Amino acid sequence: REEIKSITLRCQNFYKKSRDTASKHTFTKGGENFSEIHRFQPEISCRHRENLLPSVLLVVKICSERTSGVVKRKNQENLPSLVKIVCEGIKMNMNIKMPDFDMKKFVKDAGSTLSRVVQLTEEKLGTSEKTEMDAHFEHLTERSECTRTWTEKIVRDTEAALIPNPANRVEDYIFEKIEKQKSKRLSNLEYLGLDMIEGGGEFGQDGPYGSALIKVGQAEQKLGSNERDFIGSAGMCFIQPLKKFLEGEMKTITKEKGILESKRLDLDACKNRVRKARSMLGQQTAERDLRVAQSEFDRQAEITKLLLEGISTTQATHLRHLHAFVESQVRYYGQCNKIMNDLQRELASLGGPQPYVPVAGYEEDDELAGRLNSVDLSGNSGYKRARVLCSYDAKDGTELNLTSNEVIFVCECNPPNSDYMNGKQGLLKGLVPKAFLELLDD
Known part of the structure; x- marks a missing residue:
């Protein structure tokens, strides 16, 4: 099969040379006649037979020359499978798509689309009636739209709060889409800590200012590391589940609502055709189409309604994720508070000037x-x-x-x-x- 693929590439170069020979429907090698290969032309799509046949014949000839020198008559029963393999190789290398084309289905779909466009236009102009959904369904639809809108805002605002730099958010998004692990990115606090540690080393670790800089720099690095861990945990326990909901359930609901709208347009178009039917035969055909459209519309409405009712269960799930996010915040700020208290005690133990003491109760004054x-x-x-x-x-x-x-x-x-x-x-x-x-x- 791999050999045939490589040979097929040569067929494209020899296509012109083989056209005249292929028109005779015959290849001869060592006295053997290859005209019988045309009995297996049904293996080739009728639409592309004229273009592919010369290449098929040439590939069969070259294959026979490379393998056995000649194709003997006793082995000619293997030609159908050989022709089929050659056709597959040619289609693969020439990137030719040969789909099964159903003209009736195409015409039917085009007619349905045109009918929906006409119905929608008449509704916008006010010349046609529109099937309205019940109040409960409309309430479910409004609640789903509200859920989608606010979930998107919460996800967007949470990402902005965790990663304020929009360039970093774009970088994370790109790496997420290409499924490639991104390089470790230091936070601003970690950069600050590194500079403080280097500055303290330059000023001298034995001096009060240099030693204090080193201690503060180490604390800032700890804060930056805690911040990175918090961003990761918050993304896993809160942002990712909400994104999964938007990209999964909400996309499914949106898709089913679109299908329901199409079925609704088909139903209203059938109702208009029933009203406008003049002959008895046309009346019967329109009524039959109306019954089919009504059945499809009712079935799709029930499917969409079940999906919309499932929104209430997803809110309970989102509540659990919200609790997890709050717990992650409490843990993060508790660790930060501990780090700063330890730093404050270490700085006080070094002596030196009196630190600024916040006065509780007077923050506003x-x-x-x-x-x-x-x-x-x-x-x-x-x-x-x-x-x-x-x-x-x-x-x-x-x-x-x-x-x-x-x-x-x-x-x-x-x-x-x-x-x-x-x-x-x-x-x-x-x-x-x-x-x-x-x-x-x-």
């Missing part, structure tokens, strides 16, 4: 918050630095969890308490036991 933060914490404001002597687990929500050697800010309770002080741990506030603290600012 920037002037007041700035005035309170501009006060020296080691002075008369009441806040002092304190080192935690050993780790402490909070007993309830009013206390803070403490880590050994952690530096926090404390002040006396109002009214004073002999066992506890008010503590600030970043954005967190709560009670801390005095026995676990060593005041650094007198």
Whole structure:
């Protein structure tokens, strides 16, 4: 078969040379006559017989020359299969399509399409009546359209929130379509972390600024890695299921609704033909077509209705995916909060200038918050630095969890308490036991 394919390519070059010989319907080699091959012309499509026959004959001749030298009469019963293989090879190499063409079906489809166009035009002009669906079906249709519209918006907005850069979204889309694994792309936080680490190394790891830069850079890299994991998990648990719904069930519903609309146009066209029929024979034919169209329309309406009613079950599935998305967000922000709290404690343990302390309750009043933060914490404001002597687990929500050697800010309770002080741990506030603290600012 592979040899025949390669030989077939030669047939295209020898086509002109073989035309005159093929017109005689005869090939002769060693006294053997090849005219019997024309008994098997039905193997060749009638539409392409005139063009393919010279090539078929030439291929058979070349094959016979390469294999046995001559085609002997006792082996001529193998010619039908040989001709069939040659025809397949020629069609494959010449890229000739030979579909079975049904003229009756083509004419019928063309007539149906023309009838639908005429019916739709008359409806737009108001000269023809239109079959209306029941209220329940219309409600299901509106709900499906609402579901499709808002699902598309949610998917689009979620992708924009997870990957703000549109160029990156286009790149991911292209790699997804070509089913090729994309290269690892660093996030902005990871790039920031790399530059901070390199800058800290240049400034010197032993200096306070250089060591702080390295620690912050490492934390930023952790944040970037967590962000990439969150984007992947959110895509798997939320975006991909919604996309699958849009590309699967919603496409099926849209397709079935289109078929239903076609059946509806056919039905209304049949109704018009029944009204306009003048002869008895034409009346009977139109009524028969009407019954067939009504049956097809009812069947398609039932199929579409069942699909539309299934939208309610998909919303329950989408609710589960939404819960998974929220859980992924909670896990992501919890990890980020832990990373930043650890970083804050590490920076405080390095010493150096006093950090900016956010004042809870004054976020909306920037002037007041700035005035309170501009006060020296080691002075008369009441806040002092304190080192935690050993780790402490909070007993309830009013206390803070403490880590050994952690530096926090404390002040006396109002009214004073002999066992506890008010503590600030970043954005967190709560009670801390005095026995676990060593005041650094007198």
